[in-house]
Amino acid sequence: MIHKIFGTLCVILAVAVGSVLHAQKPAVGYAPITVETPARPAGQQDVLQLTTPKMETVRIGIIGLGMRGPGAVERFVHIPGAQIVALCDIEPDRVEKTQEILVKAGLPKAAAYSGSPDAWKKLCERPDIDLVYIVTDWKNHAEMGVYAMEHGKHAAIEVPAAMTLDEIWKLIDTSERTRKHCIQLENCVYDYFELTTLNMAQQGLFGEILHAEGAYIHNLEDFWPYYHNNWRLDYNREFRGDVYATHGMGPACQLLDIHRGDRMKT
Template identity: 55%
Template sequence: MKNNRRDFLKLSGMAGLGLAGSGILSAYTGRELPSSEQTIKLAGKEHKQEFNMSGYAAPKLDTVRIGYIGLGNRGGAAVKRMTRIAGVSINALCDIRQEKVNTAVQALKKTSYKPALYSGTEDAWKKLCERDDIDLIYIATPWALHTPIALYAMNHGKHVCTEVPAATSLEECWQLVQTSERTKKHCMMLENCCYDFFEMLTLNMAQQGFFGEIIHAEGAYIHDILEGNFSKTKNYNQWRLKENIKHKGNLYPTHGLGPVCQIMNINRGDQMKFLVSVSSDDFMMNEMANTLATKDAAYKQFIGKSYNGNMNTSTIKTHKGKTIMVQHDVTSPRPYSRLHLVSGTKGTAQKYPEPGRVSTSHEGWLSANEMKALEEKYTPNLVRKIGEMAKQVGGHGGMDFLMDWRTIDCLRNGLPLDQDVYDAALWSSILPLSEWSVNNRSNSIDVPDFTGGSWKKNLPVDISLSKGGTTAVI
């Protein structure tokens, strides 16, 4: 315990200084997981808010100058999408793999952008963050780098958008919150599912009182990516497979959780109180490793590992007595699902299995014509304005483009972002909290209040476009 505590304090001190250099990064990504006692302490940490980032409107940026770090599956697509949005300048690109940088440059050939290029070393991203001509760092790297890069970027005066999850430990969650408050720089997690058309429809319906008092919600990430996890080419250095060895719990909570948190006004009128989590054993990943090793000796290193269980179910209770259930399963041969169930005193919505449906009684779902009428009445202004263009540009059916356009529009108009650092920290914290509960016979654990109590007065997310909505598309 003494050694663990000393190591933790040492790491915390480094993060406070913003020293996310290459040597520290190596120590950071390779360190052991925090002890059970440390997790409990950080879960119950009382936070004295230095500055409230919820509802914070940073100064307007006529042109948002962007630097991309990580140009693989998500980052490369993000670069292409951004070329369709006015009022941006793509000023820098970074990936450890030169070929990924080259591919991103090719996507910009028909544009006027001439970005600086960084590659070849593990800390090339630092030089990008240090540039004076960057306003926003867009992070699409493996998970372990999300927090170190975000901290370094904010400490160098940059806003941050990071892929999910924003953090993988409670230490990281608290570091993001404290750094964002101190620097007054946005730290937004790129939770694209908050911009799914049905999720946004139900958010607007909830805010208009259609469901009455929301009592319970469910979200999930049920996605059979078993083969992809073991692929040598899909994820750089098979990093995602290694995360499934390192962690036990809900490794990827935010796709299902983010939209229902916005609907339930979590961090903005209510707050999570405690969590319990249970996982099945692994019945598939070790079997896959054994099968692959018979054909390729490189897979022998993955035999006999303690993999994350195939199904994790976590249940959360809020301070106002409401409940959220969130699941994680990336191995079973089940149809893709984020569940997205919203249950209130006057109505219910559920997206999966598709199409999304709504009910106002126990007698069944509304008819197709009734659903069409609801969509005509409750489709939010954000979707009315940019939804068709988003479908054309694409990215998970258009929600990726909606997310990017909305973020740029808020930055250019000096508006609060739809997701703030408290959302990034809270939604990401389900990973380490569920891991603690799974490892402790599914006992309950407190959920940190990253807002320092300001959730009691923070305003709900506003997607009405009462302000902003001025950014053009190309």
């Protein structure tokens, strides 16, 4: 009896599975994402090995004093050879509050720019700045970086440095054309764990690395008030993807020698 019941169940299951498989549409093949490299301007060289004349003092202008800008100022006051020349934020009170960091460190106040959506351009146009440090909302990163380099400044841009492929290529083209450094401030490649792991890998402790994974998981509940006009939460509501892909990808690329003898292909 048990054998008959078991056999009947097997037949029913086989018929059910067969019906489901028969009802399913043929699997659709998905081609990998392809990204075309635009034609490079004639005579333009990459900046992977770019070197520029040494500076005894790096004069810095900082744009954006909300979530991360003041922390950058706190760090710079402890770095020999770094001089904060100008501060900019659309909200004047944030500029004044950040000036207190300089005063507390025994340094003179920086030139202040605020009150206008275009105030940052005046900072970039100053002749006494070597590096523009961009810590604003994402949508302005690429435009500010391009403008800074076009006015003879090196650019350091918070993550993500650009929001579209067109913006990425504008940053690359401008850096190559002006021969100015343009760095994305991907903090995850400089953290203790990542640098320790990279050092271990370079010393051969893991052998040949063939596979690496990374992700971005971060509870930002405590930080929402710091974002001007709630821009960060608004973006996260509209887009559900990984907004900080380079947090995981950056350290993985270093481990795999991407752009240091190897390359990434999609």
